[in-house]
Amino acid sequence: MAYRHSITDGRLAGIYYNNTGGQRRRKNLSGLRFPMDAVQNVYAFYCAGDGPSLIYVDSQSPMAKGWYKKELGTDTWRWTYAGIKSYDLNNELMCDEWMKLKITLEGCGCGGLPECSGHTMSLEQLKKELEKEEREQEKLRRVMTSAAAQPQLQEQTLPPAPVRPPQDSASSDGSRRDVSPVHSTISFTSSSQQDDTGIPHEVTIDINKRSVIGQTIYGGNASTVYITPNSTTLDGFTEYIHKAYDRKGDCFTVKEFKYRGEKTNNIPKTSKVTSVSVCYWAALETRNQDTSRPLLVKITQRNPGEIQVKEIYYDNVSSKLDDNTQWRLWTEFSPKPDELRDRLTSLNCSLNYVVNIDVSRTRGNYCGHLKAHIPGRVKVENVDDHGGLGNYKAYKHELNTNSGNTFHISALKYGNGKILTGVPTPVLDVSSVTVYFCARDTRSGGIAQNPLMIYIDSAKLGKESKWFQKPDKDTDPWKSVELLPENDRAYDKIVGILDTLSSPCKLADVTIDIYQRGTSSARIFYPHSYSVSNRILVTGVGGSPPGFTEYKHTDNSASKNTFTVSGFEYNKEKVKAGLSGGTSKVTGVSVYYWSPLEDPTRKGHPDKRGRPLLVKVVTKDLGGEEKSTYYENKGDPGNLNWMNVNDDLKGANLEVKLKLLNCKLNDAVTVDLSYTASYKGNWYCCADHNSKDKKIYFREVQVSCKHKSPSISAYRHFIGVGATLAGIKYHEGDKVKNITLTGQRFPMDGVESISVFYCGEVPKLIYLEGGVSTVSNKWFKRDSSDAPWEEVRSLNIIPDKLTKTINCNKYNQVVNVLKHFVGCSNYQECNKPKENGPKPLLKAAPQPAHHTTSETSTPLTAPSVTTPEPTAEERDPEAKALAEIPIAATTSLWLTFGAPSATLTGAGGLTGLGWWAFKRSKGDPWVRQI
Known part of the structure; x- marks a missing residue:
């Protein structure tokens, strides 16, 4: 139990108490004499027994001020230390303070005092700290002097005041409970102030x-x-x-x-x-x-x-x-x-260069407080960022004096003197403060609204303590920037952070509709929000891979052309998978289409233009580095399912990927006449598709005359039914060559096959079967690597007639065309043997380089059973019934380059390429006589 007794005029004549027997007992404070000057309060603590156990004298005199406890068996009270000051006693004690007082009271014989479980130190640590503080205070008192005067006495009684220890609690939240006062009274005697008759120091x-x-x-x-x-x-x-x-x-x-x-x-x-x-x-x-x-x-x-x-x-x-x-x-x-x-x-x-930074200011001089100096201690100037901040502006606050280079900040304010919270202040030794705004918020004279970010340049601050950004809610405190720019000139990173903060310049959340496009040369706009001014711009991009058009979508209102993609659509229908939203720092989204189908005349109801093949999302990180992420169309009818492409699509890889997707999605094939590809013999075009979706099959055949002259290797590429010929290419070294035909344009519909002859590993002569009349059943030869191939009118042979029994004249027509090319000059004509004479010995014609096929290879026949065949799942139900049907002696598609009549269940029956050819013609009569 504790009571506080206040002294009104500060002069304390003495202290006494009435014991249980009604006797008055005076208190003698060791080393001190009454009366005492400048005493404000006296606190008395009671436990049990006769009189108080501990008192505290609250005085402006350092010698009198302190704690006193009674010596056993006497009326003398000696100085002690309890670790508590007067202003602690006037308020509720914290747990550590209460425990120190409890230790002192227990030393005076008090027991049963409540415990406080929220103290931060152990009981042993508290005792050691209390002993250390007592030694220090005792040493200080020994060097002090004091004075006392003899006052006239008058008695007054003061009401009790309780001291509140903390409430015992399992938590450390500082909750407390009151201790009720004991109804006991101490009387004090004070005197009026006497005249000072001595000589003051x-x-x-x-x-x-x-x-x-x-x-x-x-x-x-x-x-x-x-x-x-x-x-x-x-x-x-x-x-x-x-x-x-x-x-x-x-x-x-x-x-x-x-x-x-x-x-x-x-x-x-x-x-x-x-x-x-x-x-x-x-x-x-x-x-x-x-x-x-x-x-x-x-x-x-x-x-x-x-x-x-x-x-x-x-x-x-x-x-x-x-x-x-x-x-x-x-x-x-x-x-x-x-x-x-x-x-x-x-x-x-004036003296310490301590200012209040007004983050709203954009020009002039100021101090940031009332009765500011003229001119102000701080000057504000626009930062010349040379366009690095885009649609943002920055203003730098620096010292406006030659007396020093740094200043101190006591507070940051904005608007009408509001304190900007969240930035720890004061900040010492500051060189400058840079404040960032959206440029649209800085148009008022000298005052800007909505500061977004603050950079405090001080050698006393760590990097993580220099950058602060506005909160999501205006009522919340500012917070430190997480991804820190290196300095106030790292504009790309700074803009990257500013673009995420709420302002008129904030990155727009847009939905990209990958269907939207104009033409390769005409741009269009489409809206991405309720505002008419917020529009997506779509433009054709030059330098796209040959045969394809890249349409780039950008936010027409974004700062430095960056924005956030919140989602994707195709013709206003939400994309279901693969292309997800939530991608920020986007500089553009590109969608690739096959150019031949992008003719404006094909747009209508229904839209007959091509399908989107590939999407490229380009983002820029805070370091200014751009990254491209690709997504391919998985092929569902609505173009709503996409998947990420992990391949590196730089350079030629992008063109290859587009052609594969074009084959898959638009049924547009590019025939690859590269020798190494042709020599292997296989299906190709959509290499990653299921076998039932593969569009081209090719294999090697041998051409020779009936007089057993050396054979010439040829290769034939069969194009699946319904496919469009998008182009013809081949590889020459590490370069891709695209074949063009004089007076013709790709794509071409209806082309059924392409036959090719090589000199070395370079294609020199081709034959197209099917297609438009200008190319159908015509021969074309190469004159130079980059010029269009020219029609060969001197050849009146079709590949179906180039069988192993062709006569010498037809064979020689082919040889005469090929022998003019490098690598084929040693081809020999077929010479008729003289009648009744010995047969001439014929020198074998050279084979293409790296060709391992024997010169005596089997003449053209149907593919053998070892040829990769479609799986059983790919065959139609009627395949088994048709498997035993005999076929005519020769065919235009199957027994190409000549083959004897045979049953299709053998080499090349309906279980192999024959079945593929059957499917191509959809059951039409596909076996015709030569």
Whole structure:
């Protein structure tokens, strides 16, 4: 149980209590004499038994102030230490404070005190800390002196005041419970202030002297001055109170004021002083105090015998950073609290370059507080970013003086003086502050709205403490930037962060409709939100792979052409899989189509244009690097299912991928006449498709005359029914060559097969079967690598007639065309043998390079059973019934280059290529006579 007794006039004549027998017992405080000056409160703690167990004297006299406990068997109370100060007693105690008081009370014989489970240190640690603090305070008291006077006594009784320890709780949340007061009374005797008949001390006040923690003494035994820091009365400032005590009273005379041993100007000798206060900015008092400057001096006077005091204030007007000796009288009257705070703020700006940054300003000079200097300490200028910030602007706040390079920030404000929360302040040694805005928010004269990001350049801050961004909600505090730019010139990263923050320049959330397109040369727009001004621009891109058109979608209103894709559609129907939304920092989305089907005349109802083949999403990271991600159409009828492509699609790989997808989705095939591809013999075109979807089959055949001249290898590529010939190509070294035909254009419908002859590994002569009349059943030869191939009118043979029994004239027609090409000059004609004479020996014609087929290879026949065949699942139900049907002696598609009549269940029956040819003709008569 505890009671507080307040002393109204500060003079305490004595302390006593009435014991249980009604006797008055006086308390003698060891080392002290009554009466005592400047006593404000006396706290008494009761446990059990006769009288109080512990008392606390709250006095402005450092010698009298403290805790006292009774010595056993006497009425003498000796000084002790409990780790609690007067302002702690006036408020609810924290757990650690209560436990220290509990330890002290238990040392006075008190038991049964409540426990507080929320203390941060163990009981043993608390005891050791308490012992250490007691030794330090005891050492300080030994060097102190005190004075006492003999007052006239008067008795007064004060009501009790409870002290509240913490509530015992399993949590550490600091919750508390009250201890009820015991109804016991202590009477105090105080006296009125007597005139000081002695000679007061004359002291020198050193305004540079101060103490960060606890009291500090200076001046020597003859004129001891005690300094006590007090930071509770003025927010953000520390008031150091200097007092001197003698044996005749608490007033003293200040002989002179000095700063670091040098006498100050314009503060005269002053008598009847009770205290001298010197104010400093608190933020600079936690480190090297050499950089902190005194701002204001307050001298408090009181005439002997009077209660009323007088205050005199002086300003530091020293102009040099290392000089604090020039002072000037400010006022001889006590200012209002707001007036004093404004005065300190102004002095702090003048002397320490402490400012309030107004993040809303975009030009001019200012200080950020009332009664600012002219010109202001800070200047604001637009940052010349050379276009690096796009639709954003930045403004830099720097020191507007030649007196130094850095300043300090006490607060950041915006608008009408609102405090910007979330940025820790104060910030010391700042070189500059850069504030970023959307350019649309900076059009008002000198004032901008909606600051987005702040960069504080200070050598005292780590990189993670320099960048701050606005919150999602205006009521929330600002937060640190996660992906930190290297500096305030890393514009790509800065814009990347700004694009994610709420402003008129924020990245738009758009939905890309991959169906939308104009032509390769005409751009179109389509909306992506309710606003007419927010539109997607679609343009054809030059340099696309041959035969394909790339349409690029960009946000026409985005900053630096970046935006966020929230989703994908095809003709206003949402894409189901593969292409997902939520991709930010997008610079463009490209959709690839096959150019021949993009003719505007094909657009109508229904739209007969081609299907989207490939989508490319290009993003830019915060380092400015671009990345392309590709997605391919999986082929469902609505073009709504897509999948990610893991292949590297740079250069020629992109063209290859587009041709494969074109084959799959648009039934448009590109015949590959590369020798290495033809020599292998297989299905191809849509290599990653199921076998039933493969569009081209090719194999090798041998051409020779009936007089057994050396054979010539030829290759034939059969094109699946319904497929369109998109082009013809071959590889020459590491280059891809596209074959064009004189006067003809791709794509071509109806082409059934292409036969090719090689010189070395280069195709030189081809024959097209089917198609439009200008190419159907015609021969074309190559004159140069890049020129269109020309029709060969001298050949009147069709591949169906090139059988192993062809006569010499037909065979020689082919040889005469080929022998003019490099690599085929040693081909020999077929010579008829003389009648009744010996048969001439014929030299074998050279085979194409790297060809491993024997010169005596079997003449053209139907594919053997070893040829890769369609699986059983691919065959139609009537295949089995047709398997045993005999076929005519020769065919135009199957027994190409000649083959004897045979049953199709053998080599090349309906289980092999014959079945493929049957399917191509859909059951039509496909066997015809030569």
